[in-house]
Amino acid sequence: MSVNLYNTGVSGLLASQQQLATTGNNIANVNTEGYTRQRAEQNATTGIYAGGNFIGSGTYIEDISRVYDQFSYKEQLLSQTSLSHADSLNVGLSQLDQMMTFSGGAINTSITSFYEAINSISDNPSDLGLRNMAISQAQILSDDLNSINDNLNQIVKSTNGEIAEIAGHISDISAEIGKINEQILFSQHSVQGQPNDLLDARDSLVNELSQYTSVNTIVDNLGVMTVMIGNGSTLVAGTTALSVGVQAGDPDPNKTVLSIVGPNSAVYLNGSTVGGVLAAKYEFRDEHVAEVQSEMNRIAMAISGTINDAQHSGLDLNNEEGQNFFTDINTPLLEQSRVFASSKNPGTSEASVTITDITKVPTDEFMVEFDGTNYTMTNLKDNSTLDLGTPGSLNTNAADTYGFQFNEDSGTPAAGDVFIIKPTHNSAALMDVTLTQASGLAASSAIDVTASTTNIGGASVEISNVIGATDARQYAIDNNLAVDIYETTPGSFAYRVYDSSTSTDIATGSYVLGGSVSVELPPGVADFSIEIQGNPSGASAIAPETFSIADSFGTGNNKNSLALGLTQEQGILNNGKDSFTQGLSISTATVGSAAKSAELTESTAQALFTQAYNRNQSTSGVNLDEEAANLLKYQQAYQAASQIISTANTIFETLLSAVR
Structure with missing residues (x-):
């Protein structure tokens, strides 16, 4: 009997020792990021049958398991993805808002100064000093529009760099998860029990991954995890880790695209729908920055085209028709730069776009497809379509509706040809003052x-x-x-x-x-x-x-300069509804509104994540008060088990003394 009692005491002592070790480990890792509270699963050993009864024979620790709630963990992942998306978009839009507030204000001031100079010419049309001042102010306006375009291009370039960097992080995380899956698979074959530290490390990687993209995971009966991102694209399949690649966009090289890269193939990954920071970068680049850049290009185009037309309506001091003040909006370079042809086009067609009516030109992008018979143009914003006609017989549908004409320049089209049209592209970048002589300013009516x-x-x-x-x-x-x-x-x-x-x-x-x-x-x-x-x-x-x-020509005739000055308040943009400054103000206000909305969204996402995190921590996190209580409980159990062993030893000594 003393032997059984001794074994029972030893089992209790060992169990308490492991409970104390587990509790101590929890306390030691209270500040360890990603640590999941562990618990020693204690069970009773099978009783021994004696004297018609089953007599208990002690206890044992079956496993050291993590206190893990799958549902609260999944909720935390989803909230993390939403928060990261909102936070990234908030940062980007705040930057864009600050830039538009500063640069937009500078452009507005430049427009006002330019028209003040034009209006001063109306008072004294023959004054060369006033005319030179107008040319100088025009150059400042042109430089300001060049500058904001450069800044926007830099933002696009920076965003593409961030996308590539994030793709690299995702690939690194994928490789690490694949390695941990392999270690877990090996441990399951070699030993019993859960590899808790490996599981925590893997969950930490998944949690980090959820910042960059939405994540869904499946764990098989061997503990190996399959990781899917976005709308279900597999990133990690067991021990096989795939990577995320970045390529230049086609046909627009500035719109970099993503793909899941495996050993033998690559599959397109829609960056705008993957969630997290990655989707925020795509939304920021392809929606917010693109819209602002297109609007700035449209304003530059409208100013150039309107002032140039006004120049051609009058006569300069040499009794000659006024020439372009700014770069012609339909130079061959500008016309060709508005069309992006896919590198995969089976045909050899080269195309261009001519602006026919500035008032109708939108900031939208368009896709032109050739089906072997007809060209069809789709507005990528609302998916409305227009029939452009057949090769060699293009109609004016685009010009009548959107103020631009799609042109076939050279080559032969083939079914499957695709072109992207950006009607305002490069208008701000290539805007320049082409009028160099003050006498060339057309102040007189003809x-x-x-x-x-x-x-x-x-x-x-x-x-x-x-x-x-x-x-x-x-x-x-x-x-x-x-x-x-x-x-x-x-x-x-x-x-x-x-x-x-x-x-x-x-x-x-x-x-x-x-x-x-x-x-x-x-x-x-x-x-x-x-x-x-x-x-x-x-x-x-x-x-x-x-x-x-x-x-009506005369050096003192100011009628054309008066008409030119009136274009400042003339409705040009959005079908003649908005002036240049109104269009600029609307664009600035739109960015500001989006930035404020992103800030509010980020605050809401932060609150939801905090709630989800606290719920998960209430289950899986280490509570020092609880662990302190457990420490006392297991210490007492350890001491009690020691007393059992001491009692068994006393009984055994008594028995030995009785037979000596």
């Missing part, structure tokens, strides 16, 4: 309308658009242009444009009282247009009301 002194009605004729100042002026001189508005029958009116020297009609038509009629001159060629409007007199005795159109 032609003007003069009403007859006999007119007493309310009709008016105005020059509404001058496409080519030199041609318009010469046409007015050659044809001695005049306009009559008269009553044909009571209440009915007509107009005619004619050569006053020969009374030869050039254009005629009816006119509705109080209405408006636009007339292109010459008809069908349109060097310029006139607008007839108002209320002519209905009294036939004083009809017609007559207007003459003639050359």
